[in-house]
Amino acid sequence: MDPAPDLSILDDLETELRDVEHALHRLDDRSYGLCEVCGDPISESRLEASPAARLCRDDHSA
Ligand SMILES: [Zn+2]
Numbered sequence: 001m002d003p004a005p006d007l008s009i010l011d012d013l014e015t016e017l018r019d020v021e022h023a024l025h026r027l028d029d030r031s032y033g034l035c036e037v038c039g040d041p042i043s044e045s046r047l048e049a050s051p052a053a054r055l056c057r058d059d060h061s062a
Helices: 008-028 044-049 057-061
Strands: none
Touching: none
16 A cells, blocks of 8 residues: 655645746736845846745845
């Protein structure tokens, strides 16, 4: 018999999916890539590592 699936993986996926959907909305209203706290552009390297990032490095670690 197979072990029960680890449902926490699904939670992670759901969170990720919401983040991506959020990012897509932000693409629509042209706020994609801007920090949601200070409005500064999020660095390209940060967006590459985490395309759905909502905050700049400063505000993310604040
Ligand atoms: Zn910021």
